[in-house]
Amino acid sequence: MCMKRVVWENKSNNQLCVTVPKGAGIKAGDIVNLENEKIKKIVYSTIVGDLFHYGHLQHLEKANLLGDFHICGVLTDEAALEYRAKPITNFNERKAIISNLRCVDMVVPQSTLDPSSNLERIKDQFKHSELILVHGDNWLKIPGQEFIKKIKGRVVKIPYYKKLSDDKIIIRK
DSSP states (O other): OOOOOOEEEOTTTOOEEEOOOTTSSOOTTOOOSOOGGGOOEEEEEEEOOTTOOHHHHHHHHHHHTTSSEEEEEEEOHHHHTTTSSOOSSOHHHHHHHHHTOTTOSEEEEEOSSOOHHHHHHHHHHSTTSEEEEEEETTOSSOTTHHHHHHTTOEEEEEOOOTTOOHHHHHHHO
């Protein structure tokens, strides 16, 4: 069965979108008839997204502008514990928020601080695309940067939004 669908433009990121009806046999996260060869730049960002705020949004929106397809790795609770206190919101809550942002095309779980295993899968799926790893400039060593160098991708540091952080929100109560 073939369904004709109207393509619409997402005004926030100028991406073209198609709405797929429920019951079509397609599940969240599937890529449907996407011609991988036409996607030239894949952007990968990492986020915990606990107590989601304007700084998080700015980071993801800036990352989205760098490529054709933006994939965001949401750190699992265990991965977040590798470098910070336990998140207040759980993984599924944080993933739901990030999944509903217009500036993110796809969300994947990231089970360690280092996204290299996710980056490897993405590179296998999009063989002819440049892979761009985006991270805040508040980190000296970017997890995953060695893999990106090996495949001749790019690491882009986005300015850290200093006005807000989870810690500052918690302190202000």
